[in-house]
Amino acid sequence: QNKTNAIYLEVFDYWSKRTFCEILLSELGIDRPRGTIATMMMQALRLLQDDPNRLMIIDEADKLVDKGMIELVRDIYKGARIPVLLVGEEQLPQKLARYERCENRVTAYGMANPSDLDDARALAKIYHPKLMFGDDLLVEVVRQTRGVASRIVTSLAEIGQFARANGLAQVALTDYTGSYFTGQAPRRAR
Structure with a gap:
């Protein structure tokens, strides 16, 4: 497994x-x-x-x-x-x-730290091994998602769909015009 x-x-x-x-x-x-x-x-x-x-x-x-x-x-x-x-x-x-x-049986407690650029790189390789992500884009993903791993993965999926739709094998921050999953509910336009 x-x-x-x-x-x-x-x-x-x-x-x-x-x-x-x-x-x-x-x-x-x-x-x-x-x-x-x-x-x-x-x-x-x-x-x-x-x-x-x-x-x-x-x-x-x-x-x-x-x-x-x-x-x-x-x-x-x-x-x-x-x-x-x-x-x-x-x-x-x-x-x-x-x-x-x-x-009484707990031997240690640990808190999860926010994900960083290295974590985002690793997640990108796992979930999108054929797509090259620019570090500038991954830095923005980490910033927008506040380092929450599940949000990073969801944002990477969005970027992956964007890359496929646009025939891109690599994506940098300047290429990407889509959104990031921040966890915030969308607001109604007024």
Whole structure:
């Protein structure tokens, strides 16, 4: 699945404990998981214990805390003894504080830094490997998006469409006449 063989779960608002278990087992290679939550958790723990160095990354982990499901993650950490990386909103540490048994297992907190030019270059190579972006354009993308990676990716997609529509193999700031995704809602013209 990826270079590190990590298990990656992106939590959604509609998830229940059952959904969490089903998605986890699916990530672990189980086709059509079934059973009670307890049965599925035990199966997941057995599979995870086979590789104790395998990392589990849980994105939007604050949603698990909000729904009272973070104890499932603690059970996985405790039962499988694997490293777990929780990714979430800025308030995740404060939310975890309500669950002392989970908070006690946190070994480090880190905050995401805004993306910079090097990050924008890397994202451009990943998402548009055949398109050459001028550094001046990437600097403007980072500025307009305030370094938010998801906005950079969306802006790069816009630029990619612009380049295709105009038959360009490379795009510099002076070439690009499109918009950037800033996260701001468009305003009605008056």
